[in-house]
Structure formats: structure tokens, C-alpha cells
Amino acid sequence: MPDAVPQNGGFMIAAYVIAAVILGGYALSLYLRARRSLRP
Amino acid sequence: MRMLRAGRWISGVALALLAGVYVRVLAYTPVEASQGLAQKIFYLHVPAAIWAETAMVLVGLASIVYLFTKDPRLDRFAASSAEVGTIFCVIVLTTGPIWGKPIWGTWWTWDARLTLTLFLFLLYVGYLLLRSAVVDPATRARYAAVLGICGMCEVPFIHLSVYMFPTLHPMPIILQPGRPKLPGSMLTTWLLSLGVFTLFYVGFVVQRYALSYLREQLEAAAGAGGIGHA
Numbered sequence: 001m002p003d004a005v006p007q008n009g010g011f012m013i014a015a016y017v018i019a020a021v022i023l024g025g026y027a028l029s030l031y032l033r034a035r036r037s038l039r040p
Numbered sequence: 041m042r043m044l045r046a047g048r049w050i051s052g053v054a055l056a057l058l059a060g061v062y063v064r065v066l067a068y069t070p071v072e073a074s075q076g077l078a079q080k081i082f083y084l085h086v087p088a089a090i091w092a093e094t095a096m097v098l099v100g101l102a103s104i105v106y107l108f109t110k111d112p113r114l115d116r117f118a119a120s121s122a123e124v125g126t127i128f129c130v131i132v133l134t135t136g137p138i139w140g141k142p143i144w145g146t147w148w149t150w151d152a153r154l155t156l157t158l159f160l161f162l163l164y165v166g167y168l169l170l171r172s173a174v175v176d177p178a179t180r181a182r183y184a185a186v187l188g189i190c191g192m193c194e195v196p197f198i199h200l201s202v203y204m205f206p207t208l209h210p211m212p213i214i215l216q217p218g219r220p221k222l223p224g225s226m227l228t229t230w231l232l233s234l235g236v237f238t239l240f241y242v243g244f245v246v247q248r249y250a251l252s253y254l255r256e257q258l259e260a261a262a263g264a265g266g267i268g269h270a
Contacts, residue, residue: 005071005073005076006074006075006078007076007077008075008076008077008142009076009077009078011078011081011138011139011141011142012078012080012081014138015081015084015085015134016062016065016084018134018135019084019135020058020062022127022130022131022134023055023127023240026124027051030047030051030244030247030248031048033251034044034247034251037251037254037255037258038254
């Protein structure tokens with residue numbers, strides 16, 4: 001049964017991309033908010 | 041400023057290590073035979089869920105102590121932990137359905153675990169909205185503390201929901217009595233991912249805390265009396 005493993009790699013890629021975007025986006029948001037607060 | 045820089049540094053390290061976890065997941069962790077590659081979402085979904093729940097527990101504990109001591113540092117920490125917990129909750133609620141679709145055949149079902157996690161997210165959102173809606177800092181901190189304690193009380197129900205109402209969501213395979221039901225290489229990858237998510241939590245909370253403190257100082261200096269941000 002060589003093809004017994006389900007072919008659903010696209011779902012994994014989508015989840016990993018979305019998680020990275022959320023984490024990176026929040027890190028960027030913290031950076032921008034801090035920069036705005038420090039602006040005279 | 042030193043705290044802000046430390047938080048940025050920790051978050052930067054976490055982002056770099058996240059890339060390492062991705063490489064390990066994709067190249068050095070075996071594919072689970074029955075679920076295929078979609079099972080690898082587990083390495084993101086579960087650590088994010090653990091920190092989404094832990095963040096709310098920490099909000100609740102800080103809130104309890106705040107109500108006794110009125111220490112503004114605890115209120116600031118609770119606000120920071122709630123915001124970061126919301127981010128982790130968003131990850132849980134996006135990666136979960138993406139995992140569920142190929143395995144269960146549906147993006148969403150009103151299973152007890154899923155519904156309670158959605159409720160946790162709504163509690164987080166309500167907590168943040170409450171903080172932005174109340175102007176007086178002392179009143180805001182008191183109201184938010186009460187809501188934070190309510191949120192903490194929900195967390196054990198999320199964990200126990202799969203035992204009380206077993207439907208689609210699987211039973212825990214790591215946070216359960218007895219040894220984790222995972223092969224060694226999968227468990228190692230999961231532990232690395234949990235470590236990275238822990239770093240993210242610490243780095244983000246430290247930054248968010250420093251940001252709140254900075255804003256309060258600037259508002260105090262400007263004579264605004266700490267109005268607005270939380």
C-alpha cells in the first residue's frame with residue numbers, strides 16, 4: 001500500500017504560513033507601537 | 041527602554057528558533073501514517089493552545105493578587121499577558137480548523153473543546169475591549185481583574201472538556217496521566233516547539249509590559265494622568 005498516507009500537505013503548509021504571519025505580525029506591531037510611543 | 045530591548049531580543053531569538061523548529065518538523069520528524077502531513081500542525085497547535093490557556097491563568101492569578109495589593113505592575117502584567125494570550129488563541133483557532141478539515145472532514149464543529157476555546161477567545165477580546173473602554177485607571181484595573189479571574193476559571197473546563205463531553209476532538213496525548221503517547225522524535229520536536237512558544241510568550245509580554253510602562257510615563261510627564269491606553 002504505497003499511497004496509504006493521505007496527501008494533505010497543503011493544509012500543513014497553510015497552517016505553518018498563517019502561524020508565522022501571526023507571530024511575525026504581532027512582533028512587528030509591538031515594534032511599531034514602541035517606535036510611535038518613543039517619537040517626540 | 042532596557043526592558044523593551046530585552047523583549048525584542050527574546051522575540052527575535054524566538055523567531056529564529058521558530059525557523060529551526062519548522063526545518064525540524066519538515067525534514068527530521070516522521071510523518072504520521074494515518075493523518076499524513078496534516079498531523080504536523082500538532083507541533084504548532086498544541087503549544088499555542090497551552091500558552092493561550094496558561095496566559096489566561098496568569099492573567100487570573102495576577103488579577104487576584106492585584107485586587108489585594110493594588111500593585112499597578114500586576115495590572116500591567118495582566119493586560120500584557122491577555123494581549124499575548126489573544127494572539128496565541130488566534131493561532132489555535134486558525135490552525136485547528138485547518139487541521140480538522142482533512143482529518144474530520146469539517147472546518148468547525150460545536151464540540152465542547154472547540155466551543156470553550158472560542159469562548160476563551162471571546163473572553164480575551166472582551167477583556168481587551170473592557171480595558172480600552174474604561175478611562176479611569178483604577179476602575180479599569182478593578183473591572184479587568186474581575187473579568188480576568190472569570191477567564192481563569194474557564195481554563196480547567198477547556199482541559200477537562202474532552203473527558204466530560206467526548207465527541208470529535210481527540211483526548212490529550214501529552215498532558216494526561218501517564219507517559220506521553222508519542223514516539224521519541226515527535227516528542228522532542230513538540231518539546232522544542234513548546235520551548236519556542238514559551239520564548240515568544242516571555243518576549244512578547246516583556247515588550248508589551250515595557251510599552252505600557254513607557255506610555256504611562258509619557259502620559260504622566262505630559263500631565264494627561266494615565267488616560268487611555270492599557
